[in-house]
Amino acid sequence: xxxxxxxxxxxxxxxxNVTPMVDVMLVLLIIFMVITPMLTKGVSVDMVRTKxxxxxxxxDKTDAVIVAVSRDGKAYLGNTQVPADQLTQKVKDMLxxxxxxxxxxxxxxxxxxxxxVEVVDNLxxxxxxxxxxxxxxxxxxxxxxxxxxxxxxxxxxx
Numbered sequence: 001x002x003x004x005x006x007x008x009x010x011x012x013x014x015x016x017n018v019t020p021m022v023d024v025m026l027v028l029l030i031i032f033m034v035i036t037p038m039l040t041k042g043v044s045v046d047m048v049r050t051k052x053x054x055x056x057x058x059x060d061k062t063d064a065v066i067v068a069v070s071r072d073g074k075a076y077l078g079n080t081q082v083p084a085d086q087l088t089q090k091v092k093d094m095l096x097x098x099x100x101x102x103x104x105x106x107x108x109x110x111x112x113x114x115x116x117v118e119v120v121d122n123l124x125x126x127x128x129x130x131x132x133x134x135x136x137x138x139x140x141x142x143x144x145x146x147x148x149x150x151x152x153x154x155x156x157x158x
Contacts (some may be wrong), residue, residue, distance in 0.1 A: 043068040043076040047110040049138045056132050059103075059104045066093055066134075069107040073115040085116060091126035097121065101129040 045068050058064060067087070068076040075082050077090055093100045103123050107116045123131060 015024045043070060043079060043106075045070055045106050047106055047111070047134060047136045050135045051138050053135050053137050056104065056134065058102065059134060064089065065103045067103060067105050067119060068089070069105070069111045069116050069119050070109040071110045073112055075119050077117075082121060087119065087122045088126045089121060091128065095127060102132060103128045103130075104132040104134050106134045109142060119151060 026058065042148075066078065070076065075084060075087055077087065082090055091103065096102075103126075105116075105120065105123070107119075120131065
């Protein structure tokens with residue numbers, strides 16, 4: 001008979017290996033950091049530039065109602081295009097259970113004035129108390145400096 005040495009199994013490891021979890025979390029963090037700037041609220045328009053805008057932090061809220069008028073005169077509620085005859089009812093439905101009935105308007109600088117006035121009129125018919133006209137601030141000519149967004153003209157009351 002030969003002598004066989006029996007070695008016991010190593011004891012179980014009681015530590016949790018967090019390295020795979022950290023790897024996954026870092027990958028998710030990088031993905032969100034890359035995608036977040038691409039998530040714009042509403043339709044992209046070239047807003048009017050002003051020298052003395054008023055900062056409107058309420059326009060950056062997730063529940064802010066933003067209506068955009070594009071260069072070709074189309075009206076958008078958030079990201080969806082809305083015909084002029086349906087804009088009043090849709091905005092009225094959105095503002096039904098709100099105390100603050102404020103809407104922000106982002107109009108393209110080259111949009112026709114009569115189309116912007118028509119959208120403002122439809123918003124007033126929907127019961128909008130305050131209307132914030134979003135603009136961008138004029139920047140001094142420095143190469144590579146991005147324009148400041150999220151500023152606005154003073155809100156108008158009824």
